[in-house]
Amino acid sequence: MPQALPLVDKVQASQQLITAILDRIETVVLGKPNECRLALACLLAQGHLLIEDLPGMGKTTLAHVLATTLGLSYQRTQFTNDLLPADVVGFSIFDKETNRFALHQGPIFNQVVLADEINRASPKTQSALLEAMAEQQVSIDGITHELPSPFFVIATQNPLFHAGTYPLPESQLDRFMMRLSLGFPDLKAEREILLSTAQHTNESSHKGNTDFTAMIEQEELIAIQEAVTQVNVSNDVLDYIIALSQVSRRAYGGLDNVVKLPQGNIPDINCRPLSPRASKALLQAAKAMAFIDNRDYVMPDDVQAVFYVVCQHRLEMQPNQQIGASKFDVSSVANQILNCVDVLNPLGYS
Amino acid sequence: MNLFTKQTTRAPSNHLENSKHKINVSLTRKNAWLLWLCQCLNIAVIALELSSWMLAIISLSLVWQALLLHQNRDRSKTKQQNSYVVNSKQHSSDKIKKQQVGQVSPILLGMFAVLGCLALAVTAKEVGILTTMVQLLCFSYVLKAFEIKARSDFYQLILLGLFVLSSSLIFRQDLAFSFIVLSLLVINLAILLQYFSSESALVTNIKVVMLLLGQSILLASILFLVFPRLSPFWQVPKAKSNETGLSDTVKPGDIANLTRSTKLAFRADFGQQKVPEYSQLYWRAVVLENYDGRQWSKQKSDGIKTTNKIDSLAKKSLIFDAGTTGVNPLNYQVVVEPSFQKYLFALAPAVVTGDKSGIHAESDFTFISSRNISQAKSYQLTSYLTAPFSLELTQKSKQVNLKYPKGSNPRLESFAQQLQHDYVDVQARAQAVLMFINKENYEYTLQPPLLENNSLDQFFFETKSGFCAHYASAFTFLMRASGIPARMVTGYLGGEFNGDTAQEANPEGHMSIYQYDAHAWSEIWVVGRGWLRIDPTSAVDLERINSGWSSELLQEQSALNDDLLSLYQLKNTAWLNALRLQFDALDYQWTRWVIGFTTKQQYNLFNDLFGKMAAWKLATIIAVSLIVSITMLMLFLHLINRVKQKKIPLAKWQIFYHKALTQLAKQGIEKPTGMTVNDFAKQVREQSPELAIAFTRLSTSYNRLCYQTLTINEQAKIALTMQQQYQQLLHTLKQQQ
Incomplete structure (x- = not known):
């Protein structure tokens, strides 16, 4: 029944659902509530997710549980260095019976594409994902094919110093809304992980546990995504986002003409500038965080919560070599930028 | 199940900061009307100086503009209705923009402008370059309003308006007028401000403008004192305005017209000295020596060279005269109002004691300015009231002062011959005439009957009623006809003392001499005594000579005058009169210190400040x-x-939060810039749990006000609670201490 609900009610109505989904994800990815929220936020904000960590940290598990709980069609592709673009997007094959070329759909024609160890594939194959991620469509033999909706790419990658990895091109990186790292679990979580694995072996129903039922209808998901875009953003928050991106552009002359930060002495931050796409992603992710947090308006807290994961991979000059680098990495470029913008008065009005 | 349906996107929350980056480019209808009104006012200020046809064109344009504005309203109304039908999106009514006032085709406008300019060019020679330029300015000001399309046009219009305003000061500079111009300036600026500020109430904007102007006073006064008055630029240009005051020709009926005017002629300041008696205050302006049977006119001076010679001669004789008689000198300052004439006023005989530049002394002991007085002019004089002057009369001037057209007034001539026969002594002869006038049934009136051909005979023997000019003319004629050198003098008699009269010894105040104090009298030359002043009016109306206008005369004057508040009413209502005198005193100070602050004064000021x-x-x-x-x-x-x-000022509630932050900083809990409000609240909770409750509440309210979409009511409510929360925090802080 089409009935225009105010945004506040929408947020509240879907709150239960979101809590349930989060709970489900957290039962699988133990001890990482924060990362789980961020990952969910990324999907609600219609962004693609890049999970970077060492092997065996639960990257694939997270991707898998996300896809299944949201009730989306899902296919995992293991990226290797001999993987070809056609292996990802699909190819045309001549059908003898119909005398026509028929499309053989690649794994990309799923709502969730899990690109495992994406940085092991050659840049050429990595780039095959570009069009799909940006336009939500692929072109095969000159014919454009729409991809299903909603469409997410969840990629995992190993840290770069690992053998046999290609760095993702910057353009590709920019298309991931977030880059998450899971990091090592704490003691308690690890104990639980060990215990749960033991249980699984006991029950020998390992498969049954991971094969989650969908918790949300597709229409609902789309509606929630729609509602997320409508979350209110006050001018202060907009100013805050603008100020953050301006600081990153300081070396490119962006800052001096536009903003005068009250501190005046911003430390020299060695970073790449944030593109407008980045600030858009930041805003969208912040909106999703606000939504998950049961609010119909964005606060700077939301922006700060997602800033590291949204911007760090776009900011850093060299890919971060540190294992398990997280939001709490004080020395990161993202945190430096966060520290120098006044939350109360981002653009330096007096 | 479909939880949500599509809803139109809500605009970003309408916080106070909503208009932060947005500037309204087009005028709202209210502002357009305000602008129009402002234009009318600006033009009205200068209207008197525009020629009538130009004024007609300008008012036509203004009416045209008003019509366009009116039409535009109808159009936007229909547009609004249409938009309601077509799509149901809400339009708030004040957002309806004034779309293109100037719907006039540019060709038509251009032709209009070209025609106007041509007409101006044609008449330029007659009215003078300054008036033409002022008219051009007004014309362009009015036309500019037709093509407000961009923001720059609006700027130009306001700027032109300011120019029009300031150019009106070329013609008048008295206090009341300056005040009007100042208030119009405020209005102009307020409209300019209205265009930018989110505040739509004009009153608020006016307040802001007054505040700003008040702040600029310091800079203005420094510039006023210090800015060099470079003579070609920094001076009131020589305007060719209507001349006021005395003229250099006088017909018997002339002065009466002048007395209908209540305009100020000049002021005199005697400083600490005792002001001479009213009947001594004969302010000489013009000496009229030529008589052609109809009117008296000024003897043309023979050129600068001879004037200079006479000047020095006259001075010599004067000093000599003053020295012998031992008359007390009277020093005073005269401030002449702009009359657009050259006459200066003095109590004869006088010498200029102060700055002599631009003042010529004439041989007849009058003074003239070297240029038309278009700006208040002041000079210092010293007069020797009772000292005789011009003890020697040159042959030439004796001839001039005895000349009269024979046979123009035969009855007067025969009367004169009889007088000459009866009285040998010159002074007795003059006294006899005065006696005659006094005894016979002569009347002193502002409305004398018209004379045929300005015949003095008719006046003296038939109508027997007239004004000072009549009596002075007739008297002078009689004297000349009876062989006594005589001449007519015009000027002002008396004046109004404004100041503290209680202190007889050293009064503080000044004399104000108005146009209605204009007067005409005679001077006869007597051997050994020089030129003697004889006022035949004294024989008719002694009150006029001793204390000014009698009440009958005043009544007569107010009957003739069209002014709302006539002089008679003014003088008879005590408080009005007091008010008038107060204002006059203010205006005097204004004229003396502000208008009269010329290069010389500036130089003197610097001298006083820094020494020679x-x-x-x-x-x-x-x-x-x-x-x-x-x-x-x-x-x-x-x-x-x-x-x-x-430029965005903090809202009240923001200030509460910031104050709270300073309070906490005093406690040693400082908020890092990059920390959000919530995170800081958490930090406070950890560091100082006693404050946690109050501060967390304050923080929550701040967050809601700052980031949540709220209605105005909700905003006000939360802002109020925030105040309480702040007070609570302060309370807790105090308790802690």
């Missing part, structure tokens, strides 16, 4: 102060640029 100094020093000071003021201006502009970024 060389010109180069003065130049250095002026240059330095110029540089300083320009730097100040640049700094000001720079600040304005900065203010552009910083």
Whole structure:
């Protein structure tokens, strides 16, 4: 029944659902509530997710549980260095019976594409994902094919110093809304992980546990995504986002003409500038965080919560070599930028 | 199940900061009307100086503009209705923009402009370059309003308006007028402000403008004192306005017209000296020596060279005269109102004691200015009231002062011959005439019957009623006809003392002499006594001579006068009169210190401040102060640029939060810049749990006000609670201590 609900009610109505989904994800990815929220936020904000960590940290598990709980069609592709673009997007094959070329759909024609160890594939194959991620469509033999909706790419990658990895091109990186790292679990979580694995072996129903039922209808998901875009953003928050991106552009002359930060002495931050796409992603992710947090308006807290994961991979000059680098990495470029913008008065009005 | 349906996107929350980056480019209808009204006012101020056809064109344009505005309203109304039908999106009514006032085709407008300019060019020679330029300015000001399309057009229009306003000061500079211009300036600026500020109430904007103007007073006064008055630029240009006051020809009926005017003619300041008696205050302006049977006119001077010679001669004789008789000198200052004539006023015989530049002394002991008086002019004089002057009469001037057209007034001539026969003594002869006038049934009136051909015979023997000019004419004629050198003098008699009369010994105040004090009298030349002043009016109306206008005369004058408040009413209502005198005193100070602050005064001021100094020093000071003021201006502009970024004032509730932050900082809990409000609240909870409750509440309210979409009511409510929360926090802080 089409009935225009105010945004506040929408947020509240879907709150239960979101809590349930989060709970489900957290039962699988133990001890990482924060990362789980961020990952969910990324999907609600219609962004693609890049999970970077060492092997065996639960990257694939997270991707898998996300896809299944949201009730989306899902296919995992293991990226290797001999993987070809056609292996990802699909190819045309001549059908003898119909005398026509028929499309053989690649794994990309799923709502969730899990690109495992994406940085092991050659840049050429990595780039095959570009069009799909940006336009939500692929072109095969000159014919454009729409991809299903909603469409997410969840990629995992190993840290770069690992053998046999290609760095993702910057353009590709920019298309991931977030880059998450899971990091090592704490003691308690690890104990639980060990215990749960033991249980699984006991029950020998390992498969049954991971094969989650969908918790949300597709229409609902789309509606929630729609509602997320409508979350209110006050001018202060907009100013805050603008100020953050301006600081990153300081070396490119962006800052001096536009903003005068009250501190005046911003430390020299060695970073790449944030593109407008980045600030858009930041805003969208912040909106999703606000939504998950049961609010119909964005606060700077939301922006700060997602800033590291949204911007760090776009900011850093060299890919971060540190294992398990997280939001709490004080020395990161993202945190430096966060520290120098006044939350109360981002653009330096007096 | 479909939880949500599509809803139109809500606009970003309408916080106070909503208009932060947005500037309304087009005028709302209210503002357009305000602008129009302002234009009308600006034009009205200068209207008197425009020629009538130009005024007609301008008012036509204004009416045209008003019509366009009116039409535009209808159009936007229909548009609004249409938009309601077509799509149901809400339009708030005040957002309806005034779309293109100037729906006039540019060709039509251009032709109009070209025609106007041509007409101006044609008449330029007659009215003079200044008036033409002023008219051109007004014309362009009115036409500009037709093509407000961009923001720059709006700027230009306001700027033109300011120019029109200031050019009106060329013609009048008295206090009341300056006040009007100032208030119009405020209105103009308020409209300019209205265009930018989110505040739509004009009153608020006017307040802001007054505040700003008040702040600029300091800079203005510094510039006023220091800015060099470079003579071609920094002076009121010589306007060719309507001449007021006395003229250099007088017909018997002339002065009466002048007395209908209540305009100020000049002021005299005697300082601490005792003001002479009313009947002594004969302010001489013009000496009329030529008589052609109809009117009296001024003897043309023979050129500068001879004037100079006479000048020095006259001075010599004067000094001699004063020395012998031992008359007390009377020093005073005269401030002449702009009359657009050259006559200056003095109590004869007088010498200029102060600055002599631009003042010529004539041989007949009158003074004239070297240029038309278009700006208040002041000079210092010393008079020797009872000292005789011109003891020797040159042959030439004796001839001139005895000349009269024979046979023009036969009855007077025969009367004169009889007088000459009866009285040998010159003074007795004059006295006899006065006696005659006094005894016979003569009447002193402002409405004398018309005379045929200005015949003095008719006046003296038939109508027997007239004004000072009649009596003076007739008397002078009689004297000449009876062989006594005589001449007619016009000027002013008396004046109004404004000040503290209680202190007889050293009164503080000044005399104000108005146009209705205009007077005409005679001077006869007597051997050994020089020129003697004889006022035949005294024989008719002694009150006029001793204390000014009698009440009958005043009544007569107010009957003739069209003014709302006539002089008679004014003088008979005590408080009104007091008010008038107060204002007059203010105006005097204004004229003396502000209008009269010329290069000389400036120089004197510098002398007083820094002692006597060389010109180069003065130049250095002026240059330095110029540089300083320009730097100040640049700094000001720079600040304005900065203010552009910083112009958003904090809301009250924001201030509460910031105050709370300072309080906490005193406690040693400082908020890092990059920390959000919530995170800081958490930090406070950890560091000082006693404050946690109050501060967390305050923080929550701040967050809601700052980031949540709220209705105005909700905003007000939360802002109020925030105040309480702040007070609570303060309370807790105090308890802690």
